[in-house]
Amino acid sequence: MTLRIRDLHVSYGTRQVLRGVDLDVPDGELTAVLGPNGSGKSTLAKVVARITPPASGSVSVAGRDVYALSRREHASVVAYVPQASAAPFDLTVRDMVMLGRTPHIGMRPRARDHRVVDRELARLRLGDLASRPMAELSGGQAQRVLVARALAQEPQVLVLDEPTSALDLRYQVETLEVVRAVASDRSVAVLVVIHDLNHAAWFCGHSALLHQGRVLRAGRPSETFDAETLSQVYGLEIDVVHPAPGLVEVRPRSMSAARRDAGGVLEPTAV
């Protein structure tokens, strides 16, 4: 178990946001952090990334307390992709991805650092943009650069806060597939904050549903997603269906009704 979170409490002033979160994030696959707006998902990600220190509790990677690591050690162990970030806009895409190598670089980048950067640029389909300034990128392109930078860091733990929120459907799928492949190939523990429950079910081997500052349900999405719990937590009638063994699909009930009425086929609507 690479990343272990125990009895985590976090407050902003007098507002308690996390009240005893326990979570194991296994390596080799993705663990989705789920929950409605304001439930503390980003806060949890920021605690692991050492941006928001907890009031109490522990976060450890392979048995080592992340808050006891030096800044450089932490950066070589944990990579973090924030929900939104102000990039240093005078950098090119390539320079930005090279920043991920910082914890590994001595005086200057070596041949291996350049190879890693090339590999991640290619993996995120950013090769053609490599010499473009960050300032010229679209929101989705910039988001893929941040993922590439985090992968170039070659961490043991990858923390992604809504990494596909600005991506079109193709890049959402491709990016999550890339992250899943890296997790599996390099035994990385991945904690991913994600809103799309179906993407969580599809790409993530594990999930944790945050509610009232705690993990209400944790486990395989196909085993832990249930209509009653999700409906209560999200405040919306939700159906959970199992199209095949091991698969799960989540639909807001109004959408399920629309699909039933349309015989399961969505027809184009004339305007």
Ligand SMILES: Nc1ncnc2c1ncn2[C@@H]1O[C@H](COP(=O)(O)OP(=O)(O)OP(=O)(O)O)[C@@H](O)[C@H]1O
């Ligand atoms: N820096 C801060 N100062 C004060 N309160 C904060 C701060 N950051 C977050 N909060 C509050 O903590 C709670 C949890 O916020 P957080 O961003 O962790 O939720 P979230 O689940 O990631 O939400 P979303 O799905 O909207 O991104 C919210 O009530 C939010 O207003």
